[in-house]
Amino acid sequence: MNAPAVASAPGKLLLAGEYAVLEPGRPAVVMAVDRYVTVTAGPPEHAEVELVTDLLDHPVGLRRGPHGLAVCDERDAGHLAGVLVHLAAVVDTVDRLCAESGRGRVPVRLTVCSDLHQHGVKVGLGSSGAVTVAAVRALGDYLGIPLSGEERFRLGMLAGVTVDAGPSGADLAAATWRSLVLYRSPDRDALLGRLRAHGVLETLNAPWPGLSVRILPVPAGVSVHPGWTGRAASTSARIGRLRRTGWRGGDDHRRFLSDSERITTQMAEAVRRDEAPALLAAVRDARLLLGELDRRTGLGISTPLLTALCRTAREAGGEAKPSGAGGGDCGIALLPAGVSVEGLHRRWTEAGIVPLALRPCAPHGSPQIPSDVPYTPAPRTIR
Known part of the structure; x- marks a missing residue:
């Protein structure tokens, strides 16, 4: 019997590049933060595959079949x-990898504990990406499959696109490299097509045009302060709504991508x-760009609480913006070094915004990529 394996992965905050990063090769700046999802892989008790989370009062049992996993009890669907x-x-993705690599499939229970929720509600810190990265690592360790950071990221991305090819994978990058990163996304629709046509192993090792990860240093000239609106928001739902607007491909879309590229690069x-003043200016410009996108598309990115979060941060001498798709979840404020945060937190609390005690996550257990060298993963063949 294999020994249980435990792995954790951090949540994330998006500093710039929302919506633009959905397009292959377009950048976002994303920060890993010190709240984690922990996944334990071990032997199951009843079903061939068991999934356990602290948000559900019983395990969900799955059986392996010719077309992948299916629930043992339809009431759990x-x-x-x-x-x-x-x-x-x-x-399912690791099962396919094992089959293609000549490995047998092993019964397993995956147990999840998440710090990325408040009272059972997600706060917008990338819980899906974090749980994916942690599960890939825990399951790989449990099965005795040595995986590099690049391979964990790529397997996580391949698992993710089978659920929804819309999200960019920025949360996966932050969770894998546990850092502040400049991230450019691959073409997820192309990955899904290749995965279906050629399988996991071939897709894992193929070139992924557009993908790039650059590790950035955590700035010392500003402090980072997230605030939670108390309302969960669906990134996938807003991505779907954006696609249905017909906005993509037009002149406004092209200008948005160009402006986002400039702001994110700056x-x-x-x-x-x-450089704190330049960083605060970039946060301001990123907020204004999201506001313009909201006005042109009606996505509902801004909410009264996110507006209040940003306004009070500016009044405190900093800058702020929604973090991620908007419509709820989190906003993020940056204050210059030496500026007290107590007054900002007091105003947030009075407005119904919950200050979150988070810090940038220091890299740990991941490849150390020089901050001034672009990095494109190139995984080894798995045997």
Whole structure:
């Protein structure tokens, strides 16, 4: 019997590049933060595959079949959502990898504990990406499959696209490299097509055009302060709504992508140089760009609480913006070094915004990529 394996992965905050990063090769700046999802892989008690989360009062049992995983009890079909659907996708993807590599499939229980929720509600810190990365690592360790950081990221991405090819994978990058990163996304629709046509192993090792990960230093000239609106928001739902607007491909879309590229690149350079005024200006520009996108598409990115979060941060001497798709979840404020955060937190609390005690996550257990060298993963063949 294999020894249980435990792995954790951090959540994330998006500093710039929302929506633009959905397009292959377009950048985002994303920060890993010190709240984690922990996944334990071990032997199951009853079913061939068991998924357990602290958000559900019983295990969900799955059976392996010719077409992948299926629930043992149809009453559990509705529970295969949220983190559990991502756990199941990881198991199914690794199952296919094992079959293609000549390895046998092993019964397994994956148990999840998440710090990325408040009172059972997600706060917008990338819980899906974190649970995917943690599950890939825990399951790989449990099965005795040596996986590099690049391979964990790629397997996580392949599992993710089988659930939804829309999200960019920025949360996966932050969770894998546990750092502040400048991330450019691959073409997820192309990955899904290749995965279906050629399998996991071939897709894992193929070139992924557009993908790039650059590790950035955590700036010392500003402090980072997230606030939670108390309302969960669906990134996938907003991505779907954006696609249905017909906005993509038009002149407004092209200008948005160009402006986002400029702002995100300026932010990454300000971070690299630790230039607080330039970094705050980039946060301001990123917020204004999201506001313009919201006005043109009606996505509902901004909410009264996110507006209040940003306004009070500016009044405190900093800058702020929604983090991620908007419509709820989190906003993020940056204050210059030396500026007290107590007044900002007091105003947030009075407005119904919950300050989150988070810090940038220090890299740990991941490849150390020089901050000034672009990095494109190139995984080894798995045997």
